[in-house]
Amino acid sequence: MSTLLYITAHPGNPEASYSLAAGEQFVQAYRESHPQDEVIHVDLYRRNIPYIDADVLEAWGKLQTGGTFNQLTVEQQQKVTQLNELLEEFMTADKYVFVTPMWNFSYPPVMKAYIDSFCVRAKTFKYTENGPVGLLKNKKAFHIQASGGVYSAGPVADRENGSRHLKTVLNFVGITDVDHLYIEGISSAGERAPQIKAEAIGQARTAAQNF
Numbered sequence: 001m002s003t004l005l006y007i008t009a010h011p012g013n014p015e016a017s018y019s020l021a022a023g024e025q026f027v028q029a030y031r032e033s034h035p036q037d038e039v040i041h042v043d044l045y046r047r048n049i050p051y052i053d054a055d056v057l058e059a060w061g062k063l064q065t066g067g068t069f070n071q072l073t074v075e076q077q078q079k080v081t082q083l084n085e086l087l088e089e090f091m092t093a094d095k096y097v098f099v100t101p102m103w104n105f106s107y108p109p110v111m112k113a114y115i116d117s118f119c120v121r122a123k124t125f126k127y128t129e130n131g132p133v134g135l136l137k138n139k140k141a142f143h144i145q146a147s148g149g150v151y152s153a154g155p156v157a158d159r160e161n162g163s164r165h166l167k168t169v170l171n172f173v174g175i176t177d178v179d180h181l182y183i184e185g186i187s188s189a190g191e192r193a194p195q196i197k198a199e200a201i202g203q204a205r206t207a208a209q210n211f
Helices: 018-033 054-064 074-092 109-118 162-172 186-209
Strands: 003-008 038-043 095-101 125-128 131-134 140-146 177-183
Touching: 003 018, 003 074, 018 038, 018 095, 018 140, 018 177, 018 186, 054 074, 074 109, 095 162, 109 162, 131 162, 140 162, 140 186, 162 177, 177 186
Parallel strands: 003 038, 003 095, 095 140, 140 177
Antiparallel strands: 125 131
């Protein structure tokens, strides 16, 4: 049995969101073809995702220099506890499906905050004499991203920083089996928009069967 984290970084719903519609169908098809696996939905807009702020940095500093958890403020304890829970949940999973919209050539800020929760030295990567080494081996990820324009190829491909950044981060922590589904050109599609959505859902369902 494997555990799949279904990670959504979108405040909308599948009726209005192309990425969530495809993601929802991915999960449905995955459950049908992998009935023995556990699927956990991590809705970043409903979970408490702490930012790495002054409280967190101060708390980490205290703990790394011999301080105890009880010496932290209540707010620091809450933030550190939540970050640790997010990290442990991510580390123990086997597969990951990320669903994001492209906002201003990247993804919503809560997605970056979530990334910061699992990029932790000595937990998901380590530094060696030959450079950093990822510690999360034999795992795989799939990223579904919707955008108003077309950015996966062509002269503006260098503006796409969401999927590229996520792949870089996942590779850094050892997850090298990363695939993606781009749902693009929605804003300029006009009457073709429903067709784009239907095609994306079909591609998502097909990808889920072999994931």
